Amino acid sequence: xxxxKLNIESMQESSQDLIKCEDMDNDILMIKKVITNEQIxxxxxxxxxxxxxxxxxxxxxxxxVVTNEGIYIIDDSSxxxxxxxxxxxxxxxxxxxxxxEITDNKFATLFPISFQDWSHPVLNPLTKxxxxxxxxxxxxxxYTFKINQVDIFMRNYINDNxxxxxxxxxxxxxxxxxxxxxxxxxxxxxxxxxxxLELTNNTDKMKQIINNNVFDTSIKRLGxxxxxxxxxxxxxxxxxxxxxxxxxxxxxxxFYRM
Numbered sequence: 001x002x003x004x005k006l007n008i009e010s011m012q013e014s015s016q017d018l019i020k021c022e023d024m025d026n027d028i029l030m031i032k033k034v035i036t037n038e039q040i041x042x043x044x045x046x047x048x049x050x051x052x053x054x055x056x057x058x059x060x061x062x063x064x065v066v067t068n069e070g071i072y073i074i075d076d077s078s079x080x081x082x083x084x085x086x087x088x089x090x091x092x093x094x095x096x097x098x099x100x101e102i103t104d105n106k107f108a109t110l111f112p113i114s115f116q117d118w119s120h121p122v123l124n125p126l127t128k129x130x131x132x133x134x135x136x137x138x139x140x141x142x143y144t145f146k147i148n149q150v151d152i153f154m155r156n157y158i159n160d161n162x163x164x165x166x167x168x169x170x171x172x173x174x175x176x177x178x179x180x181x182x183x184x185x186x187x188x189x190x191x192x193x194x195x196x197l198e199l200t201n202n203t204d205k206m207k208q209i210i211n212n213n214v215f216d217t218s219i220k221r222l223g224x225x226x227x228x229x230x231x232x233x234x235x236x237x238x239x240x241x242x243x244x245x246x247x248x249x250x251x252x253x254x255f256y257r258m
Contacts, residue, residue: 003046003056003064003072018071020047021054021096026103029147030154030163033094039074046072046094053150055095060085065150083151085158095154101146101227102165107173112136112237113181116188119195120247132188133247135196135240139184141232143176145224153223168222175218180229182215200231 017039021031035044048054048066056064056074062082066072116132124131147153157163186209187194187202194202207228210216216226236244 003054003066004075005068005070005072017044018047019044019094020049021052021094022049024049024052024096024098024100026100027164027166028162029098029102029165029168030157030160031096032161033096035092035094037092040076040092043073043075046074048072048096051098051100053097053099053147055097055150055154057089057095058092059090062151062154085155089158095158097147097150097153099147099150101144103142103144105143105145105165105169106141107143107176107180107229108140109138109180110177112138113184115184115196115199117196118188118190118193119197120244122247132193133243135243136237137184137196137199137240138235138237139180139199139231139233142230143180144227144229145219146227147223148225149220149223151223152221156222168224171222172219175216176226179210179215179219179226182213183209183229186213196234196236199234203228203230206230 019033019035019039021033024031046054046056046066048069048071050069052069054066054072055062056066061084065082113136115135115137117135118132120133121130122133123129157167160167183206184199186192187199187205188196192202192205192209194205210226210228219226
């Protein structure tokens with residue numbers, strides 16, 4: 001295609017005319033490096049680091065996509081279009097994408113969320129069956145995500161020279177809370193039956209639930225995927241605390257009467 005990977009010997013002599021992107025930390029998701037016709041004709045070299053994807057772009061056309069680490073040379077004799085964009089930029093560029101898992105993104109539930117707590121089962125007077133205690137919880141913590149569809153992400157941000165995670169977080173707040181509520185419902189379901197007071201210790205189960213269910217459809221339109229939640233702090237509303245306290249009192253009373 002348009003970018004040809006160099007061998008080890010050539011890589012050692014590739015510092016001249018090298019286009020690279022080394023500053024993609026946890027806060028940087030995409031950087032655009034504008035290139036010139038001279039750089040292509042001089043066969044400039046492109047460096048792609050670990051956890052990066054590079055896209056060679058020319059005036060509305062994607063000419064090549066590189067997903068493997070290495071140093072590549074632009075081969076103008078074999079440039080051909082892979083795909084086109086509806087809103088083309090009249091320029092040539094290398095788009096670099098950070099495909100690492102992006103961590104330390106804060107979230108907080110906007111209002112108390114219902115949780116079915118099987119660690120405090122109560123008797124349903126109508127069915128005579130035990131059901132989980134209905135509680136209300138609020139949670140604070142972090143979530144992680146990663147770019148998993150570079151083409152969609154690029155279409156959304158093609159006019160930007162740099163995209164930081166803060167730009168996305170403002171768009172994702174409501175969707176993240178909706179997804180977390182669905183994950184919480186699964187944790188309290190008959191499959192997992194996670195006790196309410198142990199929710200902070202079930203990060204792995206939350207990742208499993210996200211992977212097994214299609215909860216993040218609204219997020220996928222950005223070209224990213226949620227990969228997990230971590231609950232750092234959990235609180236119950238006053239009514240829920242009273243329910244649990246009364247439950248414990250009744251349980252202890254029953255024990256001593258035996």
